[in-house]
Amino acid sequence: MTDLKIRVFKDGGVEPSTTVTIPGGVLRVASKLIPKHAAEALQDKGIDLEEIVRLAGNPEIRGTLVEVEEHQKNEKVVIALE
Secondary structure, three states, rough: OOOEEEEEEOEEEEEEEEEEEEHHHHHHHHHOOOHHHHHHHHHHOOHHHHHHHHHHOOOOEEEEEEEEEOOOOOOEEEEOOO
């Protein structure tokens, strides 16, 4: 299972201000520990957490899955499988 990487870029930066790595081996369990309001916020942005967990189980799928740009906050979030 591949690792899930979430990178947050602020103020148009090239380097992420925050990086979260969830190892593939614990991704399924970790997805169940996410608070309901956080999972709903992801869903509101069109991000299906269960689908990401499913994709992480496929070793052929790698790379960026989702990029969310919050223009009013000048922030970009990139979710990738690596």
